[in-house]
Amino acid sequence: MARGGLAGIAGAGAAGASGVLVAWLVARVLGAEGAGAFFAATAGFVLAGAVAKLGTQTGLVYWVARLRAQDRGHLLGACLRIGLTPVTAASTALALVLWFAAPTPLDWLALFLPLATLSDTMLAATRGYAMIRPTVLLERICRPAMQLAAVAGLAVAGVRSPGAYAVAWVAPYIPVALLAGYALRGAYQSGSTKRAGHRAMSALRAQFWRFTGPRALASVAQQALQRVDVLLVASLGGLAAAATYAVAGRFVVLGQFANQGITQSVQPRLAEALARNERDTANALYQTATGWLVLLTWPLYLLVSTYAPVYLGLFGPEYAAGGPVVVVLASAMLVATGCGMVDVVLSMAGRTRWNLANVTAALAAMVALDLVLIPHFGAVGAAAGLAVAVLINNIAPLVQVGRSVGLHPFGTGTMVASGLAVGCFGVLPHAVAATAGTGPAALIGALAAAILLYAYGAYRLRGVLALDALRAKR
Template sequence: MTLTAPARPTPASTDHRAGLARGGLAGMAAAGFSGAAGVGVTWLVARALGVDQAGAFFAATAGFALAAGVVRLGTQTGLVYWLAQLRVREQTHLLGACLRIGLTPVAVAATVLAAVLWFVAPAPLDSLALFLPLAALSDASLAATRGYRQLAPTFVLERLARPAMQLLAIGALAVAAVSAPGAYAAAWVGPYLPVAILAGYALRRAYLAGPTPPRRPGHRAYLALRARFWRYTGPRSVASVAQLALQRVDVLLVATLGGLRAAAVYAVAGRFVVLGQLANQGISQSVQPRLAEALSAGDRQAANQMYQAATGWLVLVTWPLHLMVITYAPVYLGLFGDEYLAGGPVVVVLASAMLVATGCGMVDMVLSMAGRTRWNLGNVTAALAIMVALDLALIPPFGAVGAAIGLAAAVLVNNIVPLVQVGRALGVHPFGAGTVAAAGLAVACFGVLPQVLAATAGTGPAALLTAVILALAAYVAGVWRMRDTLALDTFR
């Protein structure tokens, strides 16, 4: 991999980075709320239901998310990429055709799979299947709005409104002492209805706010665009399913091979991983359209600066979480109940892998925005195969810990391999001065300092509170001193 020194910012690249900062800040804030709401849902389910019933809930929602990933057909990336490409090339008369090409197959595939699951899936997944078309079209519509550089619908609807409604609905069931997993599953999936309606409205407004097409594309132009769209999106479609399988299929394998109790422990122990993934998505969704435009215009300097700045911010936000849960895993798991304390090794394994993953930044998205969707497909498929093979071998003897080892190995493959690829093929990498500074500061404040305090004062709640206060104070001071290196000046 070729490491290139970051060039001095040009006015154009500075504007890119400033726009990225605005979107990234909003994305991280929305992702923080969504992650906190997700942890709240997990806590309520774990407390309100028994371990076995909680396992059934987690398995059903994981199956629904996996099915939704299948029927999205990769359009979350394809629509952003092609709408950005058409706008940069001033081919605005093809925007409407691009939307029809991307959204129509999603609606058909989601409806067909929902009908199949209604008849063959076990409860409560069969009832969740009715909402599958809503979830798929909601995600695809929000992706299309991002192709217009409109990030607010994604942040407000996907990151704020839906998690808030899920948390409130499940909280109401917990307060009412309802103990049926199906009721909790229905409360979790119900918010997809209003979000889908509002997402469609947001996309319609984005389309109508753009330039009026001077003409409708002819049939030949439409067919040519459709072929190019799916030639790009097809590999990404399979890759997105494999990527989602990396996040969800392990819970299903643990439930099948280790039982619902082990699945509940594994789902709870790994819940913190979602917080890091949401932060990554929050920044990535801000970067996507800008990065696609920069790479389409051949501006590798701007692309490299955006990639490095975004990775530094991602490390700054996520590494404190992963380092703290390594040291204080018993306190974290104890919040959900004593039955989940056995998940301590799971936390350590997954948090260590996530430190590497977030240090690489949104590398798979960089690869996709450069048009290398086939490479992305190969990487994700290899990672998924490794995870499934390790899960099948390790879950029977080791339970949830075996699944954690499988996922950690897959995460490392799915980040290190594309990191080498983007370095060699594109000449970009995430290791700017800001990334190195953020990593060193996080390790010192949330790695070394809490470990010293844990060795002297233990890992109880009081020791955790003391460690958080001291580490946070040192972290804020360090961030302020290195604000220029961390590119935080662009947030102004």
């Protein structure tokens, strides 16, 4: 898990950096209005993809890992067909609807929807085989790098069309989808290729969709939590406000990538442990992963909250009004990451209906608050709505996982990681600001001291934080 998690984190760092640079280029080149159109179109595309995937990403990881753990490899081919065939049909149908009904530039993005959804779904299936490398290489490194190169090429050429930037952003899904299919084919052929009988396939189909059905709705709601607020700000507050909100919250994407990098390594092993009813192993996985997540993300959230004006200044003076948005979102994400990958734990324990109820409640609360707050407070109102939704979507499943499965994220590693992060990146920068001010020299000094102390503390506490596992021999 440590090796896979480290690879996922490295890939997450590359993807996060590429994503921030894409946002920076778009914000600087297109201005607030054009950037708002770009962010709204890409948000709509991602939300459409969540609908078309039908929740099969979680379903394929869960069932492929479960079938392998239970020595039922002869059903793996049937499982893949059960998951991939409906996704192909749904993504094609939705692409046709968007092509004829969606505004520009979302209608052009619709042409790429089937390949994008199949790419993500096939990579999820490879993770069910405990293969993290295809996801890291293709989804975390290759695709973001190609997106950055394409967007940078347009910027250098002096292109000013939001539609051109949106197409450049989505085009890399074509080669990635082809390579994802090749990786999944290799994973499948490495095991049993025996075809399941009709009766066995029918039974598996019923079980697969009984598990995946609620997750399909939950995945749409989950993506809506991350994307629909941008669309609401664009429609209720204007494209400039939407660009400010998207830019101010871009750091959240970095944290989400780190979360995904760890989760994608832990998820299949967690599914296998729970399938064998090994609760102690599952709890150890959950707590260790949460400690690593806190260790990685809390410094980011604490720093952007403390130095919000500096962070926003990187994108241009027209985004300076997003300071309160940064503080609100960073505070919510500190709580969310402290709960760990709690929604994944709930799903891998088979409680997908509970997961659906939690995400639906969070989405309803966010939309209701956005409709009330955005007309009066703009981007800050949207941030408040998202913060409330994030708290609901993490605290509710935290209670459910503890009571129904007996798991919780608050191990010694989690406590040590949170204390170390708060001391180095919360208390220290504020102390330096209070004594030496907030000028460039004080900022650089505070960051250097925080990073050195944090690295030293992590090294000295590497046993408690389970970082020694990174050096373990195979």
